Amino acid sequence: MTTISKKDKEVLRKLATELAEYASLPIHQQKADMWKHLNDLEKVKPMIWMNEIPWHELGPEVNSIETTSELCRRQEKRIRQLIYQWKYMPGDMVLEPKIVCPLVIHDTGFDVLPQLKNAEGYTGMADTIMVDGASHFDPVIENEEDIEKIKMPMVEVNWEETEQNYQLLQDVFSGILPVEKRGIYDFELLPLEKKGANGWKTYSSWFGFWFAPWDDLVQWLGVEQTLFGLTTRPDFIHKVMGRLVDAWLHRLDQYEKLNLLALNNGPNRIGSGGYGFSNQLPQADFNQNHIRTIDLWGSCAAQIFAAVSPQMHEEFALQHEKRWLERFGLTYYGCCEPLHKKISILKQIPNLRKISMSPWADLNEAVQKVGNQYVLSLKPSPAIFAVEAWDLDEGRRQLISILKKTKGCSVEVIMKDISTCRNQPQRLWEWAKMAREVTEEFT
Template sequence: MNRDREILRQLATEVAEIAASPGMTKLKEDWKQHNALQSPRPMICVSPEGSWREIITEKDLLCEDELMRSFERVLRMKIYWATGIGDDTPISEYFNVPYQVKETPYLLGMDDVEQRVSDTGSFHYKVMIDDLEEGLEKLRFRKVTMDRQESERKLSAAQESFGDILKVRHRGQFWWTLGITAEVIKLIGLEALMIDMYEDPDGLHRLMAWFRDEHLNLMNQYESLGILSLNNEDDLIASGGIGYTDELPEGNGPLSYRDLWGFSESQETVGISPQMFGEFIFPYQLPMLERFGINCYGCCEPVEGRWEWIKTIPRLRRISVSPWSNKEQMADLLGKDYIFSRKPNPSYVCCGFNEEAIKKELKETLSLAPKLNLEIILKDTHTLENHPERLRKWMEVARKIAG
C-alpha cells in the first residue's frame, strides 16, 4: 500500500504542475468566453473514449490495490491528455470522486438486456416487452439509493493518498443523456419503436409519457438526496465541450438542476421524419430540459431537420453538428447565437490515418469559423488500432490548419 501511495503522489504532483501552468489558466478563460458565445478562437478537443483502453492498458497501471488502480488510471489520463494529445482540454487542480449510487431496474432482467458479440463489436438488445399494453403494467420507476459509507471511504482514500497535492472532492454525473429513446429501445427494440409510430401511436405515446415521468422522478430523487454535482468547470458535458462558465450556478442555495448544464439527444431515431420526431420524441424530452440552467442538444444525429423543435428549448446554448449534418445549413441556422459543436468523422483516425481526408474536412469546417462560436470535438474514437499517437497527429494537423 505504501508503494501504491508513492505512485499516486508522484502522478498527482505531475497533474498539479500541469494544472498550475499559465497555459491551463488561459484555457479556462478561453472556455468561459466560448461558452458565453464570445469565442476567442475555435476550441479544439479530442475525446479518446473507447480507445483509452489502448492508451492506458492494464499493464501500464502499477498500483496493486483495485481502488488505487482506479485513481491511478484517472491521473494518468489527465497527464496523457496534456502531454500526449495537447488539445484544449483543461487539466485542473481537482480530483473528482463519484458518489456511490445504485438504481433499481425498470423491469427484472434489465441487467442482461445488452447482447454483445465482443467488447468492441456490435450488439443488440434483447426485447423485454412485446405488448405495450401489458408491458406498461410491469414497469416500475427506478429507485435511487446512495451508499454514503462507501462514498466517504473512497473520498477519504484519495484524500489520504494525495489530498495535500490535489483538491479531492465528491463530484460526478449519474447519466450522460436525458434523451429517453435509448432507454425505450432497450425495452421494445428499435424496429418496434419505429413501427409503433404507425401501428400503435396511442400505445407509444403512453410509453413515452411513462418514461418522461420516470426520468423526472429519478431527477427528483437525486435532487432530494442532495448529491447533484455542478458541471461548470473542467467537466466534459453533453456530446462535446467543457463546462467552464460564470453563468452557473445561478444561486447560493441548495443545488438544483437550474444550476447545471443539461443535455438531450435522440441519435437512435435518425431514420424517422422530422414530423415524427416532433410528435413522438421531443415533447417528452422538453419537460426535463426546462429544468436546467443552460442546455445542449444532439450527438451523432443530424439535427437540421429537427431544428424547428430543438430551437424552442429554453436557454439552449450548445448544438452538435455531426459528421452527417449539412454543416453549411447548420452554420446558417446557428450563426453566433449558439455554440457550433462540430464532430469530425472519427473513421479517418480509427481505421488507418487518412491525413488528406482529415485536412479536407477540417479546412471545410474552419472556413465557417468567422461567423460561428466554433468548437471541434474529435470523439467516438472507440479504437485506434493500438496506435494512440494518431490522436496527437490529428491534433497537430488541426492546430496547423486553425493557425
C-alpha cells in the same frame, strides 16, 4: 476498515505529483476563460477537444495499472488518462488541480433489461452474452401491460463508505493535491456497478446526465418495432416514452432532494460535446450548500431518430424530452443524429445553448438556420484514424472545410467515437497538434 497498501500509495502519489505540475500551469485558466467565451456566445476561436479515445491501443504508459485496490485502480486509471492526454493530445484541454472523490450512490434502476439475440440465435440479457457479428434486440415490452415493467428508480447514498473513501484519498494525496467530494455532475466515466444483497446497484457519481431515453426504448421494444410503432401504434409509443421520462424525472427529483448534485460549469463534458465552462451558471441565487438542476447543464439525444422527419421527431421525442430539459439552466442537444433539418423544432427549447453537428450533418444548412444563436458542436469523422494509410493532410483538409463552412459561428470541434487508431497512437497526437494549429487560424 479498508486500507491502502504502501505500494498503491507510492504509485498514486508519484502520478499525482506529475498531474499537479501540469495542472498548475497558467494556460489552464486561459483555456477556461476561452471556453467561457464560447459557451456564453462571445467571440473566440473554435475550441478543440478529443474524447472517447481508444485507450486500450495507447500502450503501457496509460494502461499499465500498478495499484491493487479497486479505489486506487480507478483513481490511477483516471490520472494516467489525464496525464497522457495532456502530454500528447491536449487540444484546448483544461486540467483541474484536484482529486475527485465521488459519492457512493445506490440506484435500483428501471428494472428492465434488454434481451439480445446474437448471430448464432442465442437469446439472453444484453449484459450476459457475447456479440459476434449481426444481432438484434428481442422486445421485452410488447403491450400496454408491459409498460408497468419500467420501475421508478430509488436512490440513496452510502455516506459512510463515501467518507471512508474520502479519508483514504486525503491520506494518499496529502500535500500534493486537494481531494474534493463531488456529487453527480457528468458522465465522463462509465459507472462502477455492483449488485448488493438487497438488489441495489452501486454507481460512482460520474454517472449522471446522459439523458437519451430512446436509447433505452429501442432496446426494450426492438428497433424495427419502435420505428414502425411511430405510425402503427402512436398512442402506445407515447405511453411508453411518458413512463420512462417519468422514471428519469423521479430519479432527478431524488438527486436534488438528497443534495447529490455538483456543478458542471467547469472541465466537465456536457452532452456529447465539450466543456461546460460558463459565466451564466450557476444561477444568481445559487446556494453552494444545495445545488439545484437549474444551476447545471442538462443534455438530451435521440440518435435513433436520425432518419425520422422533424414533425415526428418533435411529436415523439422533443415533446417528451422538454420535460427533462426545462429543469436545467443551460442544455445541449444531440449526438450522432444529423440535426440540420431540425433546428426549427429545437428552438422550442428555451435554455438550449449547444447543438451537436455529427459527421452526417449538412453544415451549410445548419449555419443558415443557427447563425450565432447557439454553439455548433462539430464532430469530424473519426474514420480518418481507422484507414490503413494514415493521411494527416486529408485530416487537415476535412477540418479546414468544416471550419470554413461555420466561420463566424460559435464553434467547438469535438473529435470523438474513435474506436481505433490501428495501434498507432501517434495518429491521435499528430491530429491534435494539427487541429490546434488550424483552429488558431479561424480566430
